[in-house]
Amino acid sequence: MPLWRLLILCAVLLAPQPTSAEPALLERYDGPTTTWNPVPNRFGVRVLQHERVRQDSQHGTGAELVRLTGPPGYSGMLLTPIGRAPILEDLSVQVRLRCDHPGVQLALRVVLPREVDQRTGLPVKAIVRGDARARGTHEWEDLTLDQTPTAVRRHARAIGSTVGHSIDWSGAYADAVVLIVPCDPRGASLWVDELAISGLIQTTANEGADPAGARKAIAQPRTVRLSQEGLFINDRPFYPRIITHYGEPLEELRKLGFNTIAFETPPTGELRRDCSKLGLQAICPPPGPDVLSDAATAVEWDVALAWLLPQRTDQHSLDSTMALADSLRQSDATLARPLIAWPVAAWSSWSRLADGLVVESPWSAPERMLSGCQGRIAEATRFGRPGAPLFAAIPLSHSDQFVQQVTSFAPAGTVDAWRSPSEVAVEAMAAATDGARGIWVTRGAPLTNAESDNRVRQGMALLNLNLTLLEPWLRDGQRAGEISAQQPGYAATVMTRGRTRLLIPQPADEQTRPSATVTYVTPGVAEAAKAYEFTPVGMRPLPLSRLAGGAHVTTNNPAAWLLITEDTRSAAEVSQRVRSVARRAGALQEAIAISELRHAEAHLSPLVMAAGSNSPDAAVLADARRKISAAKSAQSAGAIDAAFAHAAAATNQLASWSRGRVATARSSQQLDSSPLAAQASTIIDHHRLLQLIEPLVRRDNLLPGGDFEDHGNATASGWRHTAREDAGGAAVVSFSGDQPAEGTRCLRIECPAGEQTTPATTLVEIDSPEVNVNAGGLYEITGQVRVEQASGQGALVVSDNLGGEELSLVIDRPSSWRPFRLLRRATTDTQLRLRFAAVGPVTAELDAVMIRPVELPTSVKAAVLGAPALQRK
Known part of the structure; x- marks a missing residue:
């Protein structure tokens, strides 16, 4: 035999013989971390249970259990990413599973890089299903998806017939394996024991890598x-x-x-x-x-x-x-x-x-x-x-x-x-x-x-x-605007999603007269639409009458959300979401009411003691206790709706009382910004503070240029004004000689009503020069202000860098010259700066602005400045 034939024969005999290929990706679900991701949907399909379980499985010791619930006729999808797997003849996916309902399908999510989704601007992604379906007999069985190019080609033709043009599927690749699980309202369970993918083509850099390395190579980050x-x-x-x-x-x-x-x-x-x-x-x-x-x-x-x-x-x-x-x-x-x-x-x-x-x-x-x-x-x-x-x-x-x-x-x-x-x-x-x-x-x-x-x-x-x-x-959803109720002071934001409208009540202000019922008129509602009222603890239908102007819906709970829809599935989805959280929501609202009551009793008791047990303050606390007691009784009787309503009423009552106390303290004839008037828990100390400092001596004014008599002097002293980018050229800041509070001139700010946003935004800011203040010092900032006109939510806001915007004075009502005052304490050696901001359309004037230290005799210093020694008796 010639030597060259002998060499060829030896090469053939020594070559590796074909064997069954090892999967490029093999997952046996033995670890603790779940990998199948439920895909969110709009049809009420949700996960009841999702975990890794140990059992007598076919391969290994564990499996991944997913239990879904949803309306009959709908399916949930479970997805596990696989990186980027080119669609080739050798690509094959096999999953071993068992389930208690028939019809589970194996699929691939395929990316078509040459086709663009017009909604997102990204490549089209399609779910390509295999032909086999699980029997659902509680027995282990295999589902296989192979001949993937044929399946993708068939799916591309189906898409093309829908959109009216041929689909280019060249370069397609799979980025995830998908399980499609038919749902049952009582729950459908699926156990996955093994996932094997064969025919994955790796790049040259990955050739020869072991299976573990291959698995790591295809793990991709989320997009x-x-x-x-x-x-x-x-x-x-x-x-x-x-x-x-x-x-x-x-x-x-x-x-x-x-x-x-x-x-x-x-x-x-x-x-x-x-x-x-x-x-x-x-x-x-x-x-x-x-x-x-x-x-x-x-x-x-x-x-x-x-x-x-x-x-x-x-x-x-x-x-x-x-x-x-x-x-x-x-x-x-x-x-x-x-x-x-x-x-x-x-x-x-x-x-x-x-x-x-x-x-x-x-x-x-x-x-x-x-x-x-x-x-x-x-x-x-x-x-x-x-x-x-x-x-x-x-x-x-x-x-x-x-x-x-x-x-x-x-x-x-x-x-x-x-x-x-x-x-x-x-x-x-x-x-x-x-x-x-x-x-x-x-x-x-x-x-x-x-x-x-x-x-x-x-x-x-x-x-x-x-x-x-x-x-x-x-x-x-999309925000579709706002509508006002027939009752004054009530309004709602309208959100739309498909054929569904959601009315979300806006908070009513303290001046709004309480109403037992609230009626909204919504135009453009379909004849088949129905209305529902829902809260975190319950949902019920409401009458929907069609009169002049649109559909009328009335609720006796002004705080409830209102759903108007012709899609029964949307109503069922909302009902299911409410049922899933109702008990927790009821328990939370009751706990909040109790916490608010304890907070009020702990921090506001001086007000009650000062006013007496028969005072309105004491009556508010007593009424809140009665509401909380009623909530507990209703909860014990299983009436979650009633319990939630009583607890929410107690919470709102206490919050309204606290806000009212602060508003009363801040609405004195003189415009005051005292840190102690900003919280209901320190209002009694606020009144005491004003009494203590009234007779104390004020030292010389530290702020230059605050008399606004001379523009050059004010500018040289460091006064500056800044027009915000949205103010355009409409805002005007000038020195005016028209009836100043003191001297011959004052500072005038004009922001006329124009094309403004609602709510109003800051248009002009005027900053004072900085003045040095000493640690421990008490400083009184005073001045005169006159508001000629304030439209809508227009106002002049007075603030400083020590107290910040939260302790600012908001002056939004036209008036003649009025004094204003801010009390501040310097906790370190620092600089103090004032800011006057015009918010929205407003015309206002300022005069006689001063910053003066207040002399604090040692005998009253502790009483004025909240030392630990000052404890309420």
Whole structure:
């Protein structure tokens, strides 16, 4: 035999013989972490149980159990990502499972990179199903999907016949395996024992890798995008309920209903792993570019939804942040996360630099916090990039300046650093219905286990529960405007989603006369539509009458949400969501009422003792106790609706009483801003403070140019005015000689009514020069103000840098010259500066503005400045 033939024969004999190929991906579900992700839907399909279980399975020791419930005829989908698997003849997927209902199908999610989805601008994704269906006999069985090119080609033809043109499926690849599970209202269970994928083609760099290496190679990070419709994770909409982390265990924040944690610094690996384990998302500053540019280390940050640019940035930091954003986008090729900025001005510039903006609710006097929140969102929407997504930041705690000032005056143990949870909830709901694509609760301190913090925890849990109930509209719906009720003072925001309208009541002001019923007239309602009233604890149908002007719907619960729909499935979905949270909502509302009562008894008892047991204050507390007792009785009897109503009434009564006390203290003839008048718990100390300082000596004025007699002198002294970017050329600041309060001239501010946003926004700011103040000193800021005209929500706002906007004076009613006063204490050697802001259309004048130290004799210093020795008897 020739030598060359002998060599060929040896090569053939020694070559490896064909054997059954090992799967490129093999998952046997033996670990503790679930990997099948339920796909959200709009048809009421939800997960009852999802966990890894140990049992006598076919291969290995475990399986993944998923139990779904949903309306008959609908299916739920479970998805597990597989990276990027080209559609080739050898690609085959096999899953071993058992189920208690027939009809489960195996499918692939296939990406068609040459076809663009007109709704999203992204490549088309299609669910390509296999032909086999599970028998549902509780026995283990195999489902296989092979001949994938044929299946994809067939599906592409079906899509083409629908859209009217041929579909190019070249370059198609699968990025996920899908299980389609028919639902049953009583529950349908599925156990998955093994997933095997064969025919995965790896890149040259991965050839010869072992199976473990192959599995690691196809693990891909999630895709996250941010558009005007909101956040999307793997193309599924996500509505974030965010809270800033202050060191608490993440599990505690998750129990309060938050689904996203914001970190002020890049989180550690342990925190990131905890977020993943608990199903929480993260928003944080990015890690270094060396981490993001390496795919192996970048995927360790997959839990992050977005990168937070340096916080509270202004116009002056645009250039430096722009360079940071460009560098970040270049290095973040693996995760490609959106960038979020937190500006305080220059909305247009910042909205073009970042993918989304955080809009922080501005600090203001308590009665204007809600309108300030709405005004800031309106301002960002009006002047930002069209369609720029906004996240509303709502403060849960008082500002640092507020706490510092109140603490420096108040008796020990009387200051509450937390804002009222009910007020925070009102602002959050208003921001959500105004178009915010997520709610971000900010704070200046951690939540502890103290009794005082329980009230805040319960309030946040109920807020998140309400946001969860309304999430389908906040996430997928559109704001369709506002409608007023037939009863004066009542209005609702209208949200639409498909053929469904949702009416969300707006908070009524304190002057609104209570009404037993509220009627809304909604135009354009279909003949087949029905109306429902629902709260977190129940849902019931309402009569819907069609009269002149539209459909009339009347409710005897002004705080309830109203659903108007011709889609019975939407009503069933809402009913199911309500039933799933009703018991927890009822228990939370009762706990909140009890906490509010304890808070009132602990902090407001001096008011009751001062007024006597027969006073209106004592009557309010007694009535709240009766309502809470009625709530407990109803809860024991199983009447959750009645229990919720009684507890909510007690909570609202106590909150209204507290607000009324503060409003009364702030509505004296002289315009006063005293830190002790800002909280109901220190009002009795406010009146005492005014009596103590009345006879004390005031030293010489420290503020130059506050008489406004000479423009040159005021400018040289450091007085400045700034027109905001939205003021245009309409605002005018001048010196006027028309009937000043003192001397021959005064400062005049004119912001005429024009094309204004509603609520009003700040148009002009006038800042005083800084004056030096000494630690421990008490300072009295005084002046004269005259408001000639204030339209809509127009006002002149007087504030300072020691007290901040939360202790500002809001002057919104026309009047002749009136004196104003701010009392402040310097806790360190620092500078004091005043600010006068024109908000909305207003014409006002200022005169005789002074800053004077108040002499404090040693004998009265402790009594005036809240030393620990001052305790109430």
